[in-house]
Amino acid sequence: MESSQNDYHISFFKPTTDNARRNRNMVLQLVLIWVVAIFGFQITLKILEKPVPEQAYTLFESSWKGIESGFPAPGDLQNAGQAILSVLGKLSIIPEHKEVLDNALSSLAYQLSMQKEDLKSAVSAFEELAASTTVITDEAYLAKKKELIPVLAGLFDLNPMDVRSKIAPLEVKASLMESFDDASREALVDIMGLYLIHNRSVLTDFQFLGFPFHYFYTAVFLLILFVGLCWLYCVRTDMFHKKYGIED
Amino acid sequence: MKKILLPFVFISLPTLLNAATASTTLEGGFKVGPAIILITILILFVLVGIVFRAKDTTDFYAAGRGISKVGSGMAIASNWMSAASFLGMAALMYGSGYHGLAYVVGWTGGYVLLLILMAGQIRKYGKYTAADFIGDRYYSKSLRAVGAIIAILISISYCVGQFGGIGLMFKWVMGIDYTLAVIIGGAVVLSYTLISGMLGATKNMQIQYVIIIVSFLIPLFILTFKFDYFWLLPQIGYGSVVSDVINGLPVQEAQNLVNSLGHDFAIVPSPEFAMPWDPSTGKTFFQWIAIAFSLMIGTAGLPHVIQRFYVVPKARDARWSVVWGLFFICILYWSAPAYAAFGKILSAHPEVGTLAKDAIVVYTAQLGNIHPLIVGLLAAGGVSAAFSTVSGLLVAGSSAFAHDLYVRVINPDASPKKQLLYARLATILMTIIVTLIALKNFALIGQLVAVAFSLAGCTIFPLFLLGIWWSGSNKAGAIAGLIAGGLVSIVAITYFIAGKSGVSLPAHEFISYWLEAWYFAWFGAPLAIIVHIIVARMTKETPIEIRKFLIEQVHS
Structure with a gap:
């Protein structure tokens, strides 16, 4: 040097x-x-x-077109519900996004249900119980959840053993069932894309x-x-x- | 001694076992078993510290330069493996997936630079501290003082994240408020550092390394075994866990495997965990590169890391100690992502709720239904990791004050005894400052520590790099480079603190993105180097004595 x-x-x-x-x-x-x-x-x-969508996004995209047309087939509503649950099952979702997703899911469940009031009261009862339960291993809480899982799984055409079925009772809210405004509707498409399209x-x-x-x-x-x-x-x-x- | 210990073992063992079965919830009250393990380890550290305590200033600063290559490698690893590595690394990957790997690469890749560009030469230069080097190489008392102040700032910044980790673990073990946990943790770490001094800390660091790595690995072996992955080498076995997170793990495949809360070991497809710079994480390609680069050059500029090369007898030992140190560090870094992957599945059910990311290592072990005593050992390992680093940092910071500021600038005739007293006073003052900042809980541990790296990358790294490898580097260039790097650091940190305090400054979004507090060195370091070179070329040459010393001693 x-x-x-x-x-x-x-x-x-x-x-x-x-x-x-x-x-x-x-x-x-x-x-x-x-x-x-x-x-x-x-x-x-x-x-x-390249941006590659998950299978759930493809499912959502095709079913959402039907929903947006104003005459959705039950299959469209179920597929959209399944796709939304696929996002809600992920961790690290921004709270505002979760709110929109819960709203969309609750609204779809309401639309799919034949006994709308029964569903609403069942979900409402579970929510009340969940709010008053401090331990998630509480037997009454677990029993109520177990009751609700097959009901919601049936609505979304899911196997009750599917991971998504098991989280559905925690995401469907009685208060969000009857309203899903245009702003949320618009936001939903972007939110689904954000969580379901990945760089691969x-x-x-x-x-x-x-x-x-x-x-x-x-x-x-x-x-x-x-x-x-x-x-x-x-x-x-x-x-x-x-x-x-x-x-x- | 046996007579004293045996009754204690018989009395405490049933207590430990009972306590362990009682502490099964994630949060909650005082966990007796983990607390006893933690206290035992801390007492062990202090006892070893007392046995090897510093007897004079040389011991306090450089541990008598009598440490072997492997031993020094362990000390490097222990000194390095902080709460950021032990707790923060998994937290970053748990929270932002592949983005977190930028920290893994940044915190290991920097050692290659450190070795091939600096380690041997620093040892040959033969100084005690980073400020010593700066003052001598740039023949300036003022620069020595500035170097010392920067070293203190870096130590404080680095310690903040560590104190956050100590606080979180104390909070988990004691079931107390975070604020109280940080204060208690700070008091314990201060007592430990003051008693043991640098020689004790060096000897301790080898023991600490063993405790840290064992406590980190045992739960991982159990997790991979329990959840039916390749457990003989969990650092490879967790690859299938990552793939399961990406592709989803159906309940049917869980084979009755559940977490400690009774949820199936299952997850919906979550490619965002491992796909590069996934949009849902909000992190970009630029940020990945900027973080990795900043952490790497920061590694080669951290005073407490550089200082470790003074404790080996020869330059060859300094070089080999890096190899050993890096290998020992990598054992932990190969393992940390596994906790994030397991944590992702085990906490996938919404009922688990939002977990403190920085404690995800411990939560993962808990959710994996690992015996509470082993979880307690893991938490104690996290505290040990923070302790070993904090003690090194406090010594580096206090040395900078007592040795470089007080003796070299303020009172050159100070006796070694007085020097040691000032070092200890500086340690107390730094602990108080760090505790106060840590209470603010500004960001994740890993991110807080990364601030120190960027600061070191913008200031110390250019001075060492150019000072060692270019005789044209002179005082004027060093001052100009420091000003440039310092200004970038001030801007980035000011915007960060303003943002956290809810104040919006001009072009806030722009500056916060391009010069975020954990990666501003990507810009600041090259700028400081360029300014340093330009100014040095335009000003008076480096004195012949310095150039002669560089050739005859450092590059001989």
Whole structure:
């Protein structure tokens, strides 16, 4: 790195000794691998990605057209309900979005029900019980929930054992059954798209050791690579120091 | 000793077991079993700290430079593996999916830079603290003082997240209010740091590493075994958990597996957990890159990390200690995402409610119906992780005050005894400041800690990088670079605090997005480096003694 003993200048990019040149080349090689491995991969991921809807979104999109036409078939209402439950089953939903989704689901359940008042009173009774229950293992609460699950599952044409059936009693609200305004209707389409369309590519769909490949690469492989790069640097530096008799 | 201990074991064991079966709810009252484990571990730390306590200033600052490569690697890992790693990492992935992996990559990838660009050279430079280096390399008392002040600010910023983690765990164990938990946690960590000093902390750190990693891994092995995944290597076995979250796990496949609340081990398809920069997380590609980059350069600029290279005897040991340190750190980082994935399924039912993300590691173990004593060990591990880092940070901050500010700038004739006294006073003052900020609960632990990284990346990193590798780097350039990096930091942090306080500043949305508090170094660090180089080229050359020292000592 030193140009000469007279002026004592050093610069990483302008090495003047073999030692410095070798070190610079090794550092540049390692940094290049490091940069490409980290940022190169993420950029590739970004370039290849395409917005891919979940099956629930496709179902929602087709059924929503029927609902918007004003003459929905029962199947349309059921499919939309199933799709909405697919979103409500996800964690991390923004509270305002949840409100719209609950409203839409409750409204669909009401439209689908043959005994509307019975449904409303059953849901209302469950809500009251839920509000007064402090422990979710309370037997009365569990029994009421168990009663409601097949009713709602039947309305949405779901298997009572489906995950969505099990969350339905917690999301259908009696107070939201009879109104679903235009603003919420409009917001619903965007909300469904937000939660059901994802950035996917061949790198996310390919499986490796049970992982989606991109996840394995970032969460597991990159860390192995970092340890490997550090190990390589130390071994090569030691070898070089030994060869040229350099002591720390 | 046996006579004293045996009755204690016989008396406490049934108490522990009874207490454990009683504490099965996620939140709630005082959990006796976990509390006893936590107190036992803390007493163990203090006892070991007393045995190896600092006897003079050299011990206090650099642990006598007598630590082995593997030992130093463990100390690096323990010093590094904070509440942000132990609790915060899983929280970030639980909350924002793939975006959280930017933190995993950022907090590990930086070690490659640190090693190939700095570790050996820093050891060869032979200083005690980051400010020492800055003051000497840039031949300026004022810069030494500024370096010390920055080191203190970084330590405070880093500690805030740790205190948040300590508070959360104390809250969970004791069933008390967060505010009280932070205050109690702060008092305990202060006592521990003051008693043990740097030598004790270094020796302790190896024990702490073992406790941290064991407490983190045991529940993971149990979770993967219990829920029928490949448990022999959970760091790989959880891949199928991630895929199950993405594709959904029907109740029929749950095979009667339930969480501790009785909900099926099932989930609707949730690709947003693992798909890159998913729109529903509100995070973007730019933010992923900016966070990873900022954390990486921040790693190479953190005073308490750099300071660890002074405790090894030779530059070769400094280099190898990074390899070992990174490997030990990665064991935890390979494992943390598994907690997020399990947590996603176990808390999928709406009845579980909203959980504090920063405690998701502990909640996941609880929801997985793991024995409460093991969950207690996990919580104690979280506290140990925060403790080991906080003690290192408080020492780095107090050294910066006592050594770099007081002795080098204010009173050069101060005796070692007086110097030690000032270091301890600074530790107390910093603890009080950190506690007060931590009570505000501004953001997630990981995000709060990331602020310190960006601050280090904008200020210390350019000074070390250019100071080591370019003799043309001079005092004027350093000052200009510091001003540029400092200004970016001030703007970003001001906007962050204003936002949290409900105040809207001009172009708030724009600045908050491009210079968010946890990744402003993506802009600040390159800017500081460019300004440093331009000004250095236009001003007086670095003195020959410095250049000579660089060639003969640092790059020989």
